[in-house]
Amino acid sequence: MTVQLEHANFTVTDPKATAKWLCDVFGWHIRWQGAAIDDGYTIHVGSDDSYVAVYAPPVAPKKATTSRYRTIGGMNHVAVVVDDIDAIETRVKAAGFTPINHADYEPGRRFYFLDGDGIEFEVVSYA
Structure with a gap:
């Protein structure tokens, strides 16, 4: 049986800024982006096999x-x-x-x- 971590999801201040540096540093690409839970916004950044989801709600959390x-x-x-x-x-x-x-x-x-x-x-x- 093969088990692989598909993704992790983090709350960030600015998903677009975080996605940019993730692509620049690790050579990843944006897999998907769009509306998310609680009227927030998410970007999936990674490889074809796994990714990091960076999420921000409409009001920045503490x-x-x-x-x-x-x-x-x-x-x-x-x-x-x-x-x-x-x-x-x-x-x-x-x-x-x-x-x-x-x-x-x-x-x-x-x-x-x-x-x-x-x-x-x-x-x-x-x-």
């Missing part, structure tokens, strides 16, 4: 005030596997984000960054 690592149901981070971690880090910086917490570990390398909405991304390479 940012979390507690650590996501200390909130039941909070999303701690999203990990993306890449072939060329150095090239992606260059793109992350060009998008205005600051790579942090670099580590080499068996079997690969990784770093993290926070986007403009405070969503933490982990970039991993097993190459």
Whole structure:
């Protein structure tokens, strides 16, 4: 039996801005966009096999005030596997984000960054 994660869905401040940097940094494309639950707007960004849905309600919600690592149901981070971690880090910086917490570990390398909405991304390479 094969099981694969199809997508994750995040609330963001501006789906169009988030979709743009996701495409620029990871080389993804917009799969779909349009009206969503509660009169909001969603964009699906990713590859042909999986994607990230970025959603915004009509009135911007408040940012979390507690650590996501200390909130039941909070999303701690999203990990993306890449072939060329150095090239992606260059793109992350060009998008205005600051790579942090670099580590080499068996079997690969990784770093993290926070986007403009405070969503933490982990970039991993097993190459």
